[in-house]
Amino acid sequence: MTVTPAELSAQLLTIVDGALERRGESTLTVGIDDVSLERPKNRDHGDWASNIAMKLAKPLGTNPRQLADELAEGIRSIHGVASVDVAGPGFINVTLDAAAAGALAKTIVEEGAAFGRGTLYSGVRINLEFVSANPTGPIHLGGVRWAAVGDSLARIFDAVGGEVTREYYFNDHGLQIDRFARSLLASYLVEPAPEDGYGGQYISEIKDRVVAAFPDDLAVMPRDQQQEVFRAYGVDFMFADIKKSLHDFGVDFDVYFHENNLHESGDVERAITRLRDNGHIFEADSATWFRSTDFGDDKDRVVIKSDGEAGYISGDLAYYLNKRERGYERNLIMLGADHHGYVRRLMAMTSAFGDEPYVNLEILIGQMVNLVKDGVPQRMSKRAGTVVVLEDLVEAVGVDAARYALVRSSIDQQLDIDLDLLTKRTNDNPVFYVQYAHARTHSVARNAAASGVDRSAFDASLLTHETESTLLGVLAEFPRVVTQAAELREPHRVARYAEELAGNYHRWYDSCRVTPLGDEPVTDLHRTRLWLNDATGTVLRNALGLLGVSAPERM
RNA sequence: GCGCCCGUAGCUCAGCGGAUAGAGCAAUUGACUACGGAUCAAUAGGUCGGGGGUUCAAAUCCCUCCGGGCGCACCA
Known part of the structure; x- marks a missing residue:
């Protein structure tokens, strides 16, 4: 019978409640989060530790060690607990017996891909918008980061029960697109690129494709019609390219939402009307304004400009309402x-619509990506030809290495990408360390099969080696890591966990053999270890899966 | 000036208010007639930017100062 940290926590909660009851304490409530056990860094402190006695000592007006002793007494009677010690200022250190801890190996193998999944967002409809790069050029390094992180986050939400929609906001309305069209036209007419336009090789390539695709004679058309052709065809081509490169990167969106729809469908007017009805709209300087300062924004925002055109925020208003009407209770947007600076106004908008900011709408801000060469940050410049786009990155290091490098750091941290480093010194990217560990589990399994070791027996009490109990402890943490990554919107936790697991696996491999040496007989210890080996492979695969990184069986 | 993020080992970065702050790379030294050496073991390397505060306990929370990045339009 397996003893998981979750079960242990639940039982500890009962014990704590009992202690509170004996004291006649009714005002103090203790939740499951308060008693969640942590894995001590130091092995001498047991398999699991709780600080609950220190937390409760003050409100109860008691001595933490005394309380800890009392709780420890209860914990000792939990099935599978080998020993309980009170240490330091009042830590309760729990050591499991080998059989109870080791049973997890079998559980994991039996659960397979389901191990690690949770229920945090069961049935919750989540809209996750990311990348949303303008279709005026290829996706730059920054956008690639959001692609990797956003997709991984979506996988993590899915793993904890969320009903996730990956959404790409396709900005096909407004000035940027005009500039793009004018740049294509200029290229076609062999004129210099517009001052505020786009340059670069891809412009001329797209131009050629438009010319090839357009059925009629472009040359005889008036200039404004030519530009319209380049706009319509060019955007489609660019967009198809973006879609394809994202797909090749392992990122597929469920919804590509066209901003134009909001303007054409009347959603924008409806959104403004709704704000007006709620009294949040005013007229000034012949423009129409949203009084966002009523909701904490630092200035009011123009929704209809004095020239009658919609202000930029109008699209956001309509888009948000549209998402809400499509039934998403949680809407997340990843931005660079x-x-x-958008966060405040978008939260003001959320409040103005009567929703709860930071709950119904969440903006995840990720820091910038710098291209580094020989330790020196490179200014990414189109003219200097130092722009790195999605395809460049993938071509240089491959999808797995690229995704892993982008997802293993906190998004709060600026990220330096050194292509030479990632390419030449592959050890600098721990993805290979993790993948190798996974490949090794399969290699071991193949050898085991060849030596006649199978999973016909399982005796967890045999898993007594130090590296085995450590490995089991790490395996047991996986579900919590996934849940925490979802709660905090931090996929990098999964990557770091995978590295830790890989390290513990390698160490175990180094000291515990699955296949017998020479003519030694196959024992139940070998068979049981095969379960542990396979369990580790399963968790490594599950973790890499959440990152969108492959788990090769051979390297 | 205001706002957001960052400052942890030589470098790149983890670190959920807890026990002796960790990993990879780089450095030094070991381990293959043992399931793949893309590995493992060991050594060295830290005023957690500075200063206050809260707490039984602070790298973590609060204040402040100093550095670095980014942003503050009737542009999108």
Whole structure:
């Protein structure tokens, strides 16, 4: 019978409640989070530790060690607990017996891909918008980061029961697109690129494709019609390219939402009307404004400009309402640090619609990606030809290495990408360390089969080696890591966990053999270890899966 | 000036208010006639940017100062 940290926590909660009851304490409530056990860094402190006695000592007006002793007494009677010690200022250290801890290996193998999944967002409809790069050029390094992180986050939400929609906001309305069209046209007419336009090789390539695809004679058309052709065809081509490169990167969106729809469907007017009805709209300087300062924004925002055109925020208003009407209770948008100024106005909008900011709408701000060469940050410049786009990155290091490098750091941290480093010194990217560990589990399993070791027996009490109990402890943490990554919106936790697991596996491999040496007989210890080996492979595969990184069986 | 993020080992970065702050790379030294050496073991390397505060306990929370990045339009 398996003893998981979750079960242990639940039982500890009962014990704590009992202690509170004996004291006649009714005002103090203790939740499951308060008693969640942590894995001590130091092995001498047992398999699991709780600080609950220290937390409760003060409100109860008691001595933490005394309380800990009392709780420890109860914990000793839990099935599978080998020993309980009270240490330091009042830590309760729990050591499991080998059989109870080791049973997990079998559980994991039997659960397979389901191990690690949770229920945090069961049935919750989540809309996760990310990348959303303008279709005016290929996806740059920054956008690639959001692609990797966003997709991984979506996988994690899915793993904890969320009904996730990956959404790409396709900005096909407004000035940027005009500039793009004018740039294509200029290229076609062999004129210099517009001052505010786009340059680069891809412009001329797209131009050629438009010319090839357009059925009629472009040359005889008036200039404004030519530009319209380049706009319509060019955007489609660019967009198809973006879709394809994202797909090749392992990122597929469920919804590509066209901003134009919001303007054409009347959603924008409806959104403004709704705000007006709620009294949040005013007229000034012949423009129409949203009084966002009523909701904490630092200035009011123009929704209809004095020239009658919709202000930028109008699209956001309509888009948010549209998402809400499509039934998403949680809407997340990932943006780069250069957009962090939007957060306040978008939260003001959320409040103005009567929703709860930071709950119904959440903006995840990720810091910028720098291209580094020989330790020196490179200014990414189109003219200097130092722009790195999605395809460049994948071509240089491959999808797995690229995704892993982008997802293993906190998004709060600026990220340096050194292509030479990632390419030449592959050890600098721990993805290979993790993948190798996974490949090794399969290699071991193949050898085991060849030596006649199978999973016909399982005796967890045999898993007594130090590296085995450590490995089991790490395996047991996986579900919590996934849940925490979902709660905090931090996929990098899964990557770091995978590295830790891989390290513990390698160490175990080094000291515990699954296949017998020479003519030694096959024993139940070998068979049981095969379960542990396979369990580790399963968890490594599950973890890499959450990152969108492959788990090769051979390397 | 205001706002957001960052400052942890030589470098790149983890670190959920807890026990002796960790990993990879780089450095030094070991381990293959043992399931793959893309591995493992060991050594060295830290005023957790500075200063206050809260707490039984602070890298973690609060205040402040100093550095670095980014942003503050009737542009999108």
